Amino acid sequence: MTTSWRELTAQGRSDARSGEGDSFDTGAPEPEATPGSDAEDTIAIEDVLQTMGETAYRWDVVQDRISWAGNAAAVLDIPDIKAMNTGRAFGLHVDADHAGPRFDALSGGSKRAPQSEVRYRTQYRFLPEGRRGGKARWLEEIGRCRLGADGKPALVEGTIRVVDDWNEKEQRLQFLGSHDELTGQLNRTGLTERLAEMLSGGAAKQRDGAFLLVAVNDLSLINETYGFDIGDQIIAMVGRRLARALRGNDCVGRFASNKFGVLLHNCPGEGVSVIARRLMSLVRDRPFDTSGGAIPATVSVGAVKLPEHASNAQLATGRALQALEGARTNPADRFMLYQRSERRESERRRAANMADEIVRALNDRRMVLAIQPIVTSKSREIVAYECLLRMQMLDGSIQPAGEFMPVAEKFGLSKLVDARVLELVGELLRSRQGVKFCVNVSPTVSGDRDWLAGLQSLANVDRRMPERLIVEISETAAISKLEEMTDFIADVRRLGSQVALDGFGTGYSSFRHLQSLGVDLVKIDSTFIENVTARVQDGYFVRTLVDLAANLGIATVGEGVGDEATAEALERTGIAFMQGYFFGGPEIVMNSGTGAGRIDIDIDIDHA
Structure with missing residues (x-):
């Protein structure tokens, strides 16, 4: 039955006076009508509802009779609102998945007191043409029961409004919460949730599952050569090919920038290997038709069987990553299935324990510096000291950097260590006026703006402090990140410090590399210095490196000098400076124990 809002309100007031149900009335006394006026016409409620795109209704549940406001048909997009004059009829136009939750919302659930009132607000999908029709709208209903x-x-009693646009945005936000925007497939969060569901509860009883990580090889090279937009196209197309190759109950998602995760169900025996190689073939055998032309691509695959080798999602992703690392180091195959190895597990546990110890040492101020002199070749006078990082263990023993820095880099702790080393060097620069110090930094420092800010803070205290600092970077790190390191070196020199290339001769730097890096010194690696008197070829090699650096106006330092004969041989090559136990070994410098706040990091052994 359709009524005007005036009639609907009047009926409600009548019901309220007779005690037969509630109304939309607030209970305030009605204004008295004055001659020539109509109190009920003071506000045209139906016009307001129409303007707001809302309608209203009253549902007598006992009689199953609905009374609608006059604009209900227009708002709900229904040709004849009389067709929905009962709650049952209206319910048949609510999406089947939403009908139950809607009724639960308006009734307040099963534990409400008799003759009480429920205020509710709910949203649901409404089907103007019924459940067999194609039209749908999202409605928001607010009322009381x-x-x-x-x-x-x-x-x-309630009001109903259409919220299609709002709901579409909400649905998109919900979608992006579990899906990747570029590929439209599950993102890492959504994929991990599916993986966890598979391995939890009753699903864990399902045997012969597998989790694969599929990585696009050389994506950075594709981005550099063709541009990031082409790289994105490759990623999206790889995702689609993988998805088309999977069975109905399997799923694929984007795990990281160049990695996809594939979850396989019921894949016994050699099935994992067969599917992995089929996926590799699908990507490899046909170039991708991009806006930049046809571009070939390949993938590497690491896989772990579930639940045989991983009982939870964290273990599964960690062990699939381990397998993927192995696959990428084997260009002849590019596929590896995780196999448990006691030796590897023991190494990972040791690495995780060492990472924990690094964090504790940072917090306990047990990272210290040992300084070793650097002398001139001719006068043997000390011109600077190299600061060598050491970790003081709880038992009092000292660990050299070579024992723990590879672990720090693997677990992402090197930036924290670099920051602490800069603090310690700053203390030395303040306490030992007029002395120069060399300090090693990790490869990750080139992208660490905080480290440069720390160096700037030294200059802010005393602009001469950075002038007494020589920053050492390894040759291999410089060549592997040439452009980034070149910018970093320029920033360091701009602040007044010098830069040395450490381990020169091990990373195959060319004349062009040395020229573009803009370093001030090169430190020739000790592996060539130690045998300079015993092996003629080492002597020739050192002289060549010295001549190469001299042609560019770069000073040279010979590392690892152990005796007078080596020192004299190096002096004959024209090398400018020398360093080694012959001139003095590293001596621990105790620090003040001041510095930054506590570091709290959870070490994840499964991703080691």
Whole structure:
């Protein structure tokens, strides 16, 4: 039955006076009508509802009779609102998945007191043409429900409005919460949730599952050659090919920038290997038709069997990553299935324990410096000291950097260590006026703006402090990140410090590399210095490196000098400076124990 809002309100007031149900009335006394006026016409409620795109209704649940406001048909996009004059009829136009939750919302659930009132707000999918039609709208309903003596709904009053645009945005936000925007497939969060579901509860009883990590090889090279937009196209197309190759109950998602995760169900025996190689073939055998032309691509695959080798999602992803690392180091195959190895597990546990110890040492101020002199070749006078990092263990023993820095880099702790080393060097620069110090930094420092800010803070205290600092970077790190390191070196020199290339001769630097890096010194690696008197070829090699650096106006330092004969041989090559135990070994410098706050990091052994 369709009524005007005036009639609907009047009926509600009548019901309220007679005690037969509630109304939309607030209970305030009605204004008295004055001659020539109509109190009920003061506000045209239906016009307001129409303007807001809302309608209203009253549902007598006991009689199953709905009274609608006059604009209901227009708002709900229904040709004849009389067709929905009962709650049952209206319910048949609510999406089947939403009908139950809607009724639960308006009735307040099963534990409400009889003759109480429920205020509710709910959203649901409404089907103007019924459940077999194609049209759909999203509605938001706000109202109140009066429960009868039996605790069941007796009278419902509410307003309804269309929220298609709002819901579309909400749905998109929900979608992006679990899906990747570029590929439209599951993102890492969504994929991990599916993986966890598979390995939890009753699903864990399913045997012969597998988790694969599929990585696009050389994506950085594709980005550099063709541009990031082409790289994105390759990623999206690889995802689609992988998805088309999977069975109905399997799924694929984007795990990281160049990695996809594939979850396989019911894949016994050699099935994992067969599927992995099929996926590799699908990507490899046909170039991708991009806007930049046809571009070939390949993938590497690491896999772990579930639940045989991983009982939870964290273990599964960690061990799939281990397998993927192995696959990428084997260009002849590019596939590896995780196999448990006691030796490897023991190494990972040791690495994780060492990472924990590094964090504790940082917090306990047990990272210290040992300084070793650097002398001139001719006068043998000390011109600087190299600061060598050491970790003081709880038992009092000292660990050299070579024992723990590879672990720090693997677990992402090197930036924290670099920051602490800069603090310690700053203390030395303040306490030992006029002395120069060399300090080694890790490869990750080139992208660490905080480290440069720390160096700037030294200059802010005393602009001469950075002038007494020589920053050492390894040759291999410089060549592997040439452009980034070149910018870093320029920034360091701009602040007044010098830069030395450490381990020169081991990373195959060319004349062009030395020229573009812009370093001030090169330190020739000790592996060539130690045998300079015993092996003629080492002597020739050192002289060549010295001449190469001299042609560019770069000073040279010979590392690892152990005796007078080596020192004299190096002096004959024209090398400018020398360093080694012959001139003095590293001596521990105790620090003040001041510095940054506590570091809290959880070490994840499964991703080691």
